[in-house]
Amino acid sequence: MTGADRPGEFELIARVFAPLAGEGAFGLVDDAAVLTPPPGEDLVLTKDAVVAGVHFFPDDPWDAVAQKALRVNLSDLAAKGARPLGYLLGLGLPDGWRTEDAEALGRGLALDQDAYGLRLLGGDTVRSPERLMLSVTVFGAVPAGRMARRGGATPRDVIVVTGTIGDAALGLKLRLDAGLSGRLGLADADRDHLLDRYLLPRPRSAVAGAVLAHAGGAMDVSDGLVGDLAKMAAASGVAIRLDASRVPLSDAARAAIAADPALLRTALGGGDDYEIAVALDEDDCDAFVDACRDAGVAATPIGRAEAGRGVTVVGTDGAVMDLGAGSYAHF
Amino acid sequence: MTGADRPGEFELIARVFAPLAGEGAFGLVDDAAVLTPPPGEDLVLTKDAVVAGVHFFPDDPWDAVAQKALRVNLSDLAAKGARPLGYLLGLGLPDGWRTEDAEALGRGLALDQDAYGLRLLGGDTVRSPERLMLSVTVFGAVPAGRMARRGGATPRDVIVVTGTIGDAALGLKLRLDAGLSGRLGLADADRDHLLDRYLLPRPRSAVAGAVLAHAGGAMDVSDGLVGDLAKMAAASGVAIRLDASRVPLSDAARAAIAADPALLRTALGGGDDYEIAVALDEDDCDAFVDACRDAGVAATPIGRAEAGRGVTVVGTDGAVMDLGAGSYAHF
Known part of the structure; x- marks a missing residue:
C-alpha cells in the first residue's frame, strides 16, 4: 500500500509536523518536550481521542478531522477557565493513507493553532491499520488553584x-x-x-x-x-x-x-x-x-x-x- | 458484543481507573486535570502510543500491554534525565473486550505506578473496534533548563x-x-x-x-x-x-x-x-x-x-x- 511518492514516518514528521512545532518542542527531533507554566499558574491537562467511524465519518476531510480532534480538547480547557498553550498529537494512520490527506491534516492543525493560540509540542505517529485515529493531549494555564471545577x-x-x-x-x-x-x-x-x-x-x-x-x-x-x-x-x-x-x-x-x-x-x-x-x-x-x-x-x-x-x-x-x-x- | 456483566464506560472508569488516580486528577470526575511542576523545575512531556498487532501481539496479556505502554514513555523520560510524575491514558477498547482483560490492564498500571512512582492524572476511553490501543502521555520533572538533549x-x-x-x-x-x-x-x-x-x-x-x-x-x-x-x-x-x-x-x-x-x-x-x-x-x-x-x-x-x-x-x-x-x- 505504500506509494512510492508517499513520505516515510520521519519524512512525514519533518515535512508536515515540524513546521507546526513551537517553543519547547525542539523541532520534533528529541524524545520529549519541555513545558513550564508561567509563574503563579497551574497547567491544565486534557486528553480526548477521536476514531474514524466512532467520532467522525471515515470520509470526513482530514483537515476537519484534525480540527475536531483539537477542538474537543479545547472545549474542555475553556470549560475549566484555562487558556490554551500547546498540544501533543498521537496520530494513528490507516493503511493506504494518502500524502494529500496528511497534508490536509497539517493544514487543519495549522489553522486552529493560529485561531486558538496554541503550538505543537510533540507526539507520536503509528500505524492504525483500519482507522484514522487522533489522540490529542492539550495543555492550558489557569492562575494557581483556580481551575473551574x-x-x-x-x-x-x-x-x-x-x-x-x-x-x-x-x-x-x-x-x-x-x-x-x-x-x-x-x-x-x-x-x-x-x-x-x-x-x-x-x-x-x-x-x-x-x-x-x-x-x-x-x-x-x-x-x-x-x-x-x-x-x-x-x-x-x-x-x-x-x-x-x-x-x-x-x-x-x-x-x-x-x-x-x-x-x-x-x-x-x-x-x-x-x-x-x-x-x-x-x-x-x-x-x-x-x-x-x-x-x-x-x-x-x-x-x-x-x-x-x-x-x-x-x-x-x-x-x-x-x-x-x-x-x-x-x- | 456487550456482555450483560461487562461494565459500561463510566462504570469502567469508576471501578478500574479511579482507584489509580492521584493528586490533580479529581478522581477522574472532571473535564481536566491539574499539574504544576515543583518550583524551579520544568515539566518534561512525552507521548507514545502502542497498537495491537503493531507494537504488541493481540494475544499478549493486558497487564503486560499496560506496562509496555507506560514503560516506552518512561524510557523517554529517563533518557531526558527526568523523574516521573504522572500520566494520562488514552485507551481504545476493541469490540468484544472482556471485563477480566480490563481488570488486568488496571493491575498492570497499578504495578508500574508503584514501581516507577507516578500517578494517573486522567485520560479518555473510546471504542477502537478492531484493536486495543493505548496512547499514553507521561509527565516528568527536571531542574529548569536542564533536560538532557x-x-x-x-x-x-x-x-x-x-x-x-x-x-x-x-x-x-x-x-x-x-x-x-x-x-x-x-x-x-x-x-x-x-x-x-x-x-x-x-x-x-x-x-x-x-x-x-x-x-x-x-x-x-x-x-x-x-x-x-x-x-x-x-x-x-x-x-x-x-x-x-x-x-x-x-x-x-x-x-x-x-x-x-x-x-x-x-x-x-x-x-x-x-x-x-x-x-x-x-x-x-x-x-x-x-x-x-x-x-x-x-x-x-x-x-x-x-x-x-x-x-x-x-x-x-x-x-x-x-x-x-x-x-x-x-x-
Whole structure:
C-alpha cells in the first residue's frame, strides 16, 4: 500500500509536523518536550481521542478531522477557565493513507493553532491499520488553584449554558439519514448549519475568562446536555432542575423540532454540543452573561441547582420529561 | 458484543481507573486535570502510543500491554534525565473486550505506578473496534533548563549505552518464528530471557540522575541502536563511530549470535531495546559508568563522536559494516 511518492514516518514528521512545532518542542527531533507554566499558574491537562467511524465519518476531510480532534480538547480547557498553550498529537494512520490527506491534516492543525493560540509540542505517529485515529493531549494555564471545577455547583445556583444546544446531535441524524432533511422540510441553510455543527465543534475558548471570573461549577457539554448536567449534579452533590423551554436552540434546530417535536429529546440528550454549562450565584448571573456577550457568545439561564440528587427536566408543557440515560457512552 | 456483566464506560472508569488516580486528577470526575511542576523545575512531556498487532501481539496479556505502554514513555523520560510524575491514558477498547482483560490492564498500571512512582492524572476511553490501543502521555520533572538533549553530542565525546542491546529484537524474531529457538539451539532460559525483553521493556529510570549529572547528549534507544545513534549524530551535527565488538550483549543474545552470526545485524539494527545512549566528555565517562553501576545498571562505552556526519559501524573484524537504514519506521 505504500506509494512510492508517499513520505516515510520521519519524512512525514519533518515535512508536515515540524513546521507546526513551537517553543519547547525542539523541532520534533528529541524524545520529549519541555513545558513550564508561567509563574503563579497551574497547567491544565486534557486528553480526548477521536476514531474514524466512532467520532467522525471515515470520509470526513482530514483537515476537519484534525480540527475536531483539537477542538474537543479545547472545549474542555475553556470549560475549566484555562487558556490554551500547546498540544501533543498521537496520530494513528490507516493503511493506504494518502500524502494529500496528511497534508490536509497539517493544514487543519495549522489553522486552529493560529485561531486558538496554541503550538505543537510533540507526539507520536503509528500505524492504525483500519482507522484514522487522533489522540490529542492539550495543555492550558489557569492562575494557581483556580481551575473551574465540575463539582462546584451549590443549591440555588443558576445554571447557564453558552451558545445553542442540539445542533450537532441533529446534524448527526441528518448525516446518517439522507432523506431526513427533506421529510422535515428543512431549508438548505438550516440543514447545512446542523451538518456543520456536527463536523466542526466551536469550542467556547472566548469565554474562559468569564468562566474563571464567575462560575461556581463548570463543565463542557459534549455527551448530551441532560446527561452532562447529571454529572455536574453528582459531582456537586446537588439536584438540577432544567427548564426545557429555556434551552437555547438555533433557528435550524427550532425548525427541525417544529417539524418533529420528538427531536427535542435528541437536542437535549444528544452529544457533540461543545458548549459550556456553568453553575453560578444568582448575583453573578448578569455579569457572566454580559461577559460572554462581550466575547461574542450568547449565554442563557436554563435552570437551577437545588438540594437533592439528579436532573429533572421540565417540558414546555410544565410536565416533567423522562429522557432516559440522556448521555453518550461508548459502550 | 456487550456482555450483560461487562461494565459500561463510566462504570469502567469508576471501578478500574479511579482507584489509580492521584493528586490533580479529581478522581477522574472532571473535564481536566491539574499539574504544576515543583518550583524551579520544568515539566518534561512525552507521548507514545502502542497498537495491537503493531507494537504488541493481540494475544499478549493486558497487564503486560499496560506496562509496555507506560514503560516506552518512561524510557523517554529517563533518557531526558527526568523523574516521573504522572500520566494520562488514552485507551481504545476493541469490540468484544472482556471485563477480566480490563481488570488486568488496571493491575498492570497499578504495578508500574508503584514501581516507577507516578500517578494517573486522567485520560479518555473510546471504542477502537478492531484493536486495543493505548496512547499514553507521561509527565516528568527536571531542574529548569536542564533536560538532557538528543543534540548535545560534541566531537571527541564518548558514546555510552546502558544495559544490553538486541535482546528485544531477537525476542521478537523468536516470537514470530516458533522453530527458531530450536534451530539456534538456545537454552530455554536464554529463549525466555529474549522473549521477555520484547514483552516487557525495562526503562532505565534508575539512571536518570546520572544522565542529568553527566550526559552531554542523551536519547533512548528504541528504534534500533544504529538508527538511533544516527538521529543523535544528526541532531548534534557530529559523526558517530560505533565499535560493534564493544556493544554489550546478554548471554542469551551472545548465544543466538554465536549460532547465527547474521543475527548481530538484528541486534544492532532492531528496536525495542529501551536502553539509554549518552554522549559525554571522556573525563565524565568513569563517573557516569560508576553512577549507573551504583543504580544497578551496567553502562558500556561503545564508540566515539567525531567531526562529520552519520554513523559508521566497525565490525568485530575491524571492517566497516553496512547495516542499511538500521532504524524502525512505521511506514
